Amino acid sequence: SQKIEQNSEALNIQEGKTATLTCNYTNYSPAYLQWYRQDPGRGPVFLLLIRENEKEKRKERLKVTFDTTLKQSLFHITASQPADSATYLCALRVDGGSQGNLIFGKGTKLSVKP
Amino acid sequence: NAGVMQNPRHLVRRRGQEARLRCSPMKGHSHVYWYRQLPEEGLKFMVYLQKENIIDESGMPKERFSAEFPKEGPSILRIQQVVRGDSAAYFCASSDHLETQYFGPGTRLLVL
Numbered sequence: 001s002q003k004i005e006q007n008s009e010a011l012n013i014q015e016g017k018t019a020t021l022t023c024n025y026t027n028y029s030p031a032y033l034q035w036y037r038q039d040p041g042r043g044p045v046f047l048l049l050i051r052e053n054e055k056e057k058r059k060e061r062l063k064v065t066f067d068t069t070l071k072q073s074l075f076h077i078t079a080s081q082p083a084d085s086a087t088y089l090c091a092l093r094v095d096g097g098s099q100g101n102l103i104f105g106k107g108t109k110l111s112v113k114p
Numbered sequence: 115n116a117g118v119m120q121n122p123r124h125l126v127r128r129r130g131q132e133a134r135l136r137c138s139p140m141k142g143h144s145h146v147y148w149y150r151q152l153p154e155e156g157l158k159f160m161v162y163l164q165k166e167n168i169i170d171e172s173g174m175p176k177e178r179f180s181a182e183f184p185k186e187g188p189s190i191l192r193i194q195q196v197v198r199g200d201s202a203a204y205f206c207a208s209s210d211h212l213e214t215q216y217f218g219p220g221t222r223l224l225v226l
Binding site for chain 2: 004032034036041042043044045046049089091093101102103104105106107
């Protein structure tokens with residue numbers, strides 16, 4: 001069956017360090033992968049999209065990689081800050097699937113300690 | 115440019131009542147999606163609509179749940195005869211194409 005897994009439910013790091021979150025999938029052939037941020041009591045906020053033919057994408061302190069051979073995406077936050085504390089979700093849209101239907105992982109809750 | 119709006123933000127219903135959740139997409143967006151998030155669970159796709167059409171309802175329970183996106187007005191997710199298991203956060207998202215989806219703040223439904 002198709003699965004998306006985010007490697008850990010929670011990740012605690014010290015301010016200033018780089019946070020690395022992992023998203024693995026099986027039995028999918030995604031056209032692209034997206035990362036969202038969700039704060040408690042709020043809706044997800046779109047951060048980055050990376051396509052199957054892209055290896056890496058950057059936006060300010062954020063970097064996403066996409067390895068379709070390993071079926072894995074890594075999400076990095078450099079020089080992390082307490083304000084980066086949130087739950088981060090990865091999501092896939094599958095080629096041939098419902099147009100627009102996103103499949104989400106359960107998320108990784110990131111806590112950045114000052 | 116206002117974002118996706120959902121109302122009510124919180125809704126309390128007793129078992130057997132009906133719940134109506136509303137979603138106004140971002141201006142210019144013609145695609146609307148509904149997702150459900152249970153505590154400690156990920157977002158689960160329910161239904162995808164364009165104006166006056168249901169494109170994909172594969173994630174929506176066959177009974178008691180329905181959705182519409184009329185030509186005028188917001189999209190409505192309707193749950194009839196609610197049960198305790200329907201308690202969840204319901205998120206609406208919209209897009210102007212088939213990639214990035216912009217989410218609303220959600221409606222938190224509590225069934226007593």
